[in-house]
Amino acid sequence: MALTELAAVNQMLSAIDEEGVSALGSGIPDAAAAEILLGAVKSDVLAMGWLVNTRTKTLTKDGNNRFVVAGTALSIDTEGHSAHINVVQRDGYLVDVANDTDVWPTGSSTIRVKIVYDIAFESLPHTLRSYIAARASREFQNDEIGSSNLEAKISRKETQLWSAALSDRTLVADENPLRGQGALARGIYRNNRIYGT
Numbered sequence: 001m002a003l004t005e006l007a008a009v010n011q012m013l014s015a016i017d018e019e020g021v022s023a024l025g026s027g028i029p030d031a032a033a034a035e036i037l038l039g040a041v042k043s044d045v046l047a048m049g050w051l052v053n054t055r056t057k058t059l060t061k062d063g064n065n066r067f068v069v070a071g072t073a074l075s076i077d078t079e080g081h082s083a084h085i086n087v088v089q090r091d092g093y094l095v096d097v098a099n100d101t102d103v104w105p106t107g108s109s110t111i112r113v114k115i116v117y118d119i120a121f122e123s124l125p126h127t128l129r130s131y132i133a134a135r136a137s138r139e140f141q142n143d144e145i146g147s148s149n150l151e152a153k154i155s156r157k158e159t160q161l162w163s164a165a166l167s168d169r170t171l172v173a174d175e176n177p178l179r180g181q182g183a184l185a186r187g188i189y190r191n192n193r194i195y196g197t
Contacts, residue, residue, distance in 0.1 A: 005121040008133035009034045015137040015154060016144045034140055041136040042121055045128065047074045049116040050169060052125060059094065061109045066102050067094035072118045080112040087113070127168040131161040 010020030012034040021031045046053050056079055059067040069076060069089045076094065078085045086097040093102035094111065104111075121129060138154040141147065 002122075002126060003129045003133060005035075005038065008038055008121065008129065008136065011133050012038065012137045012140045015141040015150065030144070033144075034136070037140050037143070038121070038132070038136045041139065042124075042132050043074065043118050045132050045135070046118055046124075047116060049075070049114075050128065052123070052128070053117045053119050054114060055117065056112070056114045058110050058112050061104060065104050065106065067104065067111060068092060069094050069115070070117065073115050074118050075116045077114050078111060079114050082112045085111070087111075125165075125168060127161070127165040131158065131165045134158040134161045 006021070006024055009024065009031060013020050013030060016030070018030050021028060024031075024035060026032075053074075059069070062068055069092060071092060073089055076087060076089050078087055088095050088097055090102060094104075094113070095102045096104060121132070124132070134154060134157050138151060138158055141150050141154060
């Protein structure tokens with residue numbers, strides 16, 4: 001059965017020996033605190049950029065020579081022909097760091113960017129949901145009770161789930177450090193008649 005946001009909150013409550021709730025937004029103080037912390041941990045983990053929440057897009061200027069960035073964007077960076085431009089997101093717009101402005105000069109009306117989005121808990125793969133719930137449980141238990149024995153127990157599980165999430169990431173993204181990293185691949189395949197130059 002898939003881990004829902006409600007189940008994750010109940011897992012956090014269980015970590016401090018509290019009874020679970022039947023719905024999100026119950027108004028119970030501990031449950032409300034758990035929901036807030038779960039959301040914060042989810043955003044922290046997603047900010048790393050996973051295949052499920054990272055998209056490469058071409059943004060187009062609006063009528064005021066500004067690039068609008070979605071409010072759910074956690075981070076943004078330029079790519080491709082735009083990679084030399086340093087940017088940040090500020091107040092819903094893309095900011096040219098060198099000129100400290102969100103109003104871009106006339107000329108090119110597009111920019112290529114990689115955006116990392118904050119997405120709903122239920123939209124995440126099971127391995128990420130499980131890791132986020134375990135990390136949030138550990139942090140919640142630390143904040144509410146502070147038991148070193150409970151922290152050690154939860155930390156072991158959290159470490160296992162982090163490993164599973166990274167393994168899943170590698171499989172899904174078809175990552176291969178021997179072929180995917182430019183300089184490393186060139187070094188490995190140098191002087192190779194088939195793959196090298």
